[in-house]
Amino acid sequence: MNLHAVVRGAITAVARDLPAELYTMTGEQERGERGDLLPVFTGPVPVLGQWQSIKADEIIQTERINEATTVRRVYLRATADASSRPWASWRPLGRSGDLLKDDRGAFWLVDAVIEDFTHEGWACVQAVLQTVPPRFKVKEPTDGGS
Numbered sequence: 001m002n003l004h005a006v007v008r009g010a011i012t013a014v015a016r017d018l019p020a021e022l023y024t025m026t027g028e029q030e031r032g033e034r035g036d037l038l039p040v041f042t043g044p045v046p047v048l049g050q051w052q053s054i055k056a057d058e059i060i061q062t063e064r065i066n067e068a069t070t071v072r073r074v075y076l077r078a079t080a081d082a083s084s085r086p087w088a089s090w091r092p093l094g095r096s097g098d099l100l101k102d103d104r105g106a107f108w109l110v111d112a113v114i115e116d117f118t119h120e121g122w123a124c125v126q127a128v129l130q131t132v133p134p135r136f137k138v139k140e141p142t143d144g145g146s
Helices: 001-016
Strands: 019-030 037-053 071-077 099-101 106-116 122-128
Touching: 001 099, 037 099, 071 106
Parallel strands: none
Antiparallel strands: 019 037, 019 099, 037 071, 071 122, 099 106, 106 122
């Protein structure tokens, strides 16, 4: 039984889904204009999500979190399309490294997958606000036809 689907109406009555963009980490790096190495992402893929606060005792402890960090739990709708799934099932320790760009233009680092129910249409991730906009490259889509 998909309990999330059962309570979905009540959830969105309290807090509506907000649009965001998902940039998926490729694991590659390229040189930037300054000669520094920049991470490479695919995307952006449009997603909808619920942004909720996390109490200090609920935060999944990672090396990226400290007292001055803004952390949110984000429930993201997921589709069968792997490119739009904000999860880290193929990545070590379930950590992601993906970026979310919210509807206000702020970037959030997805550093943990809290719940993975992509088979039911959603995933819950932990996201850390990036106070300095990250520098990265977006991988150009390749034309599979030629």
